Amino acid sequence: MKKERVLVLGAGTDRMQRVNFDPSSGQSFDDNFEKVITLDRDPAAKPDVLMDLTAPYWPLNVKTKFGLVDEVHAYEVLHVVSFGSTYTKAGGFFTLWKMIWDVLKPDGFVIGMTPWWESVWAWQDPSTTQVYSAEQLKYLDHRHYADPMMTNYSGIWPEPYNFVLRHASMRGENPKNAGFTFILQKENYESKDQGGSDRSPGDESNRPENEVLGGSTT
Numbered sequence: 275m276k277k278e279r280v281l282v283l284g285a286g287t288d289r290m291q292r293v294n295f296d297p298s299s300g301q302s303f304d305d306n307f308e309k310v311i312t313l314d315r316d317p318a319a320k321p322d323v324l325m326d327l328t329a330p331y332w333p334l335n336v337k338t339k340f341g342l343v344d345e346v347h348a349y350e351v352l353h354v355v356s357f358g359s360t361y362t363k364a365g366g367f368f369t370l371w372k373m374i375w376d377v378l379k380p381d382g383f384v385i386g387m388t389p390w391w392e393s394v395w396a397w398q399d400p401s402t403t404q405v406y407s408a409e410q411l412k413y414l415d416h417r418h419y420a421d422p423m424m425t426n427y428s429g430i431w432p433e434p435y436n437f438v439l440r441h442a443s444m445r446g447e448n449p450k451n452a453g454f455t456f457i458l459q460k461e462n463y464e465s466k467d468q469g470g471s472d473r474s475p476g477d478e479s480n481r482p483e484n485e486v487l488g489g490s491t492t
Contacts, residue, residue, distance in 0.1 A: 276308050279343040281336060281377060283327060284351030285312040286319045292349060293385045293455060303347075311340050327355045328366075333376040342379040353388040354401045367404060368431045371414055375435050378460045384437065390444050390452035406454055408442035415439065416463045436463035 280303055289302045289310065303310040313332060314321035323339070325332040336343070357366035374384055388406040389396035396405045404410075412418040414437040419426045437458040446452035 276306055277344040278307070279309045279311060279340060280307040280345045280347060281311045281313060281340075281343045283313050283346065283348040285314055285321060286316065288349075291347065292387065293347070293457070307344070309340065311336060311343065327351070327370065327373070328357050328360075333373045336377045342382070343377055344379055344382055346374055346378060346382070346384045347386075348384070349387045350389075352386055353396070353404050353406055354399070356401075356403045363403070364427060365430055368427060371431075371437065372435055375437070375460055380460065380462070382460045383440075384458040384460075386454075386456050386458070387445070388454050390446070390449055390454045392449040393452050394450055395453075406456070408439060408456065411437070411439050411442070411456060411458065414458065416465065433464060434462040436461050 282303060289304060291299075291301060291303045291306060294306070299306050311323065312319070312321040313323040313325060313327070313336070315324070315326040317324055323332060323335055325335065352370070355366075355370055357369065360366070361369055378384070386406070388404075389402075391405050391407045396402060413424070413427055414431070414435075416428065416431075416433065416436050418424055419428060438461045439456065440459050441455070441457035443455050444452045445455050
């Protein structure tokens with residue numbers, strides 16, 4: 275059964291879905307979603323939303339025209355998003371993820387592909403601004419801030435913004451030229467002070483990285 279809507283960031287003209295939860299699903303976004311929404315800054319790609327990912331109003335543009343989406347897919351684009359001098363590096367990182375959070379339905383998914391952190395592709399390209407890893411993505415999950423060794427960014431990543439890491443893997447055999455595939459799930463967060471259930475990452479049964487979805491990546 276098709277899902278309702280997917281947003282593809284930096285899509286260009288590619289309609290292929292490289293990561294699927296269900297191995298029996300189709301190979302293109304059109305096979306798996308009723309509506310495929312593309313966002314790109316290149317007018318030659320003829321995207322549904324012609325905007326840069328650093329533009330502050332693209333989430334409102336998407337929600338107004340199409341509504342909230344079930345999934346956001348971003349292939350080889352997140353690591354080159356730059357806010358320039360508008361924010362600090364950390365500020366730009368969390369600003370982008372707030373924007374993505376804002377367009378997702380409750381419990382929606384983000385599927386991302388970037389270079390593996392050890393890969394030459396993560397470091398040699400001058401346009402790279404963020405090197406993604408499972409350890410870095412923990413900063414999007416407030417439960418990990420219970421670890422005193424982690425910097426607490428809740429001042430710029432406030433509740434209820436929260437993503438839980440559901441899958442993280444190296445794509446390829448050689449770390450020097452491999453890719454990184456990850457799946458995050460939107461999950462509202464409330465701390466104990468707000469009446470929520472503040473699960474501790476130190477409890478192995480509650481560790482978000484143990485809550486991995488099945489599926490396939492290509």
